Amino acid sequence: MIFDTVDKILLELLQKDAKQTTKALSMQLNLSKTAVYERIKKLEKEGVIKGYTAILDKKKINKSFVVFCHVRLVQHTKEHIVSFEQEVKKLQEVLECYHVSGDYDYILKVNVEGMVAYREFMTTKLTSLKHIGSTHSIFMIEEVKNTTVVKL
Amino acid sequence: MIFDTVDKILLELLQKDAKQTTKALSMQLNLSKTAVYERIKKLEKEGVIKGYTAILDKKKINKSFVVFCHVRLVQHTKEHIVSFEQEVKKLQEVLECYHVSGDYDYILKVNVEGMVAYREFMTTKLTSLKHIGSTHSIFMIEEVKNTTVVKL
């Protein structure tokens, strides 16, 4: 799919505030409400817009502890990889998981209440997964920047 | 602020789909539309809900290349830290930046088109920041999981 300038601005506006009305958007884009509406529906249908979500303040919901957990598997067979990825997807504390290059195989972004909860997560959930070799945790001291808004 | 069960379910529902109507929410919560509406307004006012955003498909917008870039500063004076953090916030390619424990000072999540764009980012933007000592890049091979939905 190809995006023109209007699409690009529209997607940025929707990333910044998804609850804007089509009227508000139409004024910013110098278009009619209907034209904006049709573009949004198309972007949703094409799967460019996967959905809409509320962004919560992690501190206010008592989930401000973020850890990057590097994971190495004992083996790299298809079976090991598939099995690990399936299991890790089910862990609600793991917000993100990437298969990566380098010394470790995976990077997990883990979000919990605090150190006690992290220790609990490590001992009861993560290390009990099959095929895990070693792990290395990097703790977040401060969140400097965190945005979901991608420029197009 | 204290959350009851209704608040917790409501926040999860809004994270899963922020565009649900209050009517749809009210039926899932066994409440009136107005009660749900008032709760949402309160959560927004208190800053628990920071905003609403559209989630885009990174592949479809040609921004599927993700790199975790570890950064070490040459010095750790207040001035160096403040200066680096100010500058890194301005870089649109950096979606996330955390001050972390361990060998490196910061972890940056960088999102660009591909390797060529990343090289360009590194050489023209990142390494031209003041006070940068060394960097270490870990490249994403595959996104296994990526959610913004936090369980309460």
Add this chain to the structure above:
DNA sequence: AATGAAAATACAAGTTT
């Protein structure tokens, strides 16, 4: 792009706990 019916939101007034 404009129209207009249907639906959703915003809000007032009154009720329950």
Add this chain to the structure above:
DNA sequence: AAACTTGTATTTTCATT
């Protein structure tokens, strides 16, 4: 007092033209 329900004016959505 806080949170709920009902009722309604205004605004938005969205199919039709």
